Amino acid sequence: MSPQQGSQAIGVLPIEVRTTKQAVSRVEFYVDGALVGVGRQAPYRILHDFGTVLAAHEIVAKVYSNNYRDVDSSRVTTIAAGGETLNVDLVEVPMRVRTSQPLASSDIAVKENGIEQTIRELRADRGPARFVFVVDRSLSMGGGKLDAALRAIDEESKLLRSDDRVEIVLFNHNVMPARPLIRGEHVQPSGGTSLRDAVSSVASRDRTYAIVITDGGDRNSMTSEAEALRKISGTKLTLDAIVLGSDSRFLDRAAMNTGGSVVRGSASTLRRELHRMILDINSRYTVVYQSHGNASGWRAIRIDPRRRGVEILNARKGYFAS
Known part of the structure; x- marks a missing residue:
């Protein structure tokens, strides 16, 4: 039975x-x-x-x-509780979908660690959220890259909803606390890079989209890659990134875990890439379910279509429950 x-x-x-x-x-x-x-x-x-x-x-x-x-x-x-099994609050999973007609909750199946979950809600709009632009201001972001990043954020953040909260985190070897965006700001590149520390600082229980702009290096972080991934993968945070230099395995894994994406760019293409990224975020579906039947630790999420004409392009891969 x-x-x-x-x-x-x-x-x-x-x-x-x-x-x-x-x-x-x-x-x-x-x-x-x-x-x-x-x-x-x-x-x-x-x-x-x-x-x-x-x-x-x-x-x-x-x-x-x-x-x-x-x-x-x-x-x-x-039972109400027992062993290491626990239940958490509603889980929100942003996802990108290609479909020939409007999507309904009956069109997809959500499994967590192989156990099918009950979809509570499927939203075609993302709702109000916290946006944090995590911007590398290290010396290697000179040559116009940092200026291009700040100009792009000034312009493209206008695509966000009026009820979104928009903040910025500037980092080099030191990480500044998140603060409201100041338009027209000029910042001088200097110092080293603490990318993992900066990304970890954004972890939040609120629905948060972190958009990282960096040249991809990390020479000064105190936070290990595993620890940083754990911090951001246990929250409602989705990470997207624009990398202006070498590839970053950490950002690739962070985006994959949280349902975001990483694109490559340059100072000349940065604004265009940010424009596309924000439009993509604005058009994502959000599936909401209440987790049940799983133990603490990493919970892998799998979303599959139930009907033809639905293709899941990208979605959060899981989260840590403790």
Whole structure:
């Protein structure tokens, strides 16, 4: 019988029973003593909404056979909490989709560590968010690259919603705290580079889009790559980056984990790339689900289409739950 004994039940889940009985007349499903559904042919399965609050439930399936003369019961009890299994608040996953018609929640399947999740909401717009431009101001960003970055941010941030919060983090070997964007600002390039420290500083429980502009180097960070990835992958942060120099494995992994993207550019193409990036962010879908049935640690997210004509181009790959 599914759900299994001792598991957790939250959201809309299938209740299913398998039987070797012949000539089954009817299967009745009960949750906490109330009849919630009936199955009359195999597979004997119904969908039931266990709600948004995790609680213990008694689930009973009664199998009537032999023209209702025989009845067999199967019973399981789900739990509110146990072992290392835990539930978290609603998980938001920004995703890029190619589709021939408007997308509905029934068009996609979301799995977390292989366990299918219940989609609570699918939004075609991203909603108000915090945008943080993480800008490298190290000496290697001279030669017009830093000036081009600040000019591009001045202009292209106008594409954001009026209710977005727009901030900037400037970093070299030191990382400045996030602060509101000052238009027309001029900054002199100097010092080394602490890229991982800067990205880690943006981690937030609010819906946040971090857009990193850098030449890709990192010579001074105190934060390891693994630690930085863990910090940003356990939040509602999506990281996108424009790299003006050498490739950055750290940024590639950070973008992949959080559902963002990394593009290569130069001082002359930076504004165009930022323009495309913000338009892309503005057009992403957001799928919302309530995680259940998984242990703490890394939770891998997989989103697959359920119908033809839907292609998932990019989505958050997972997050850390603790």
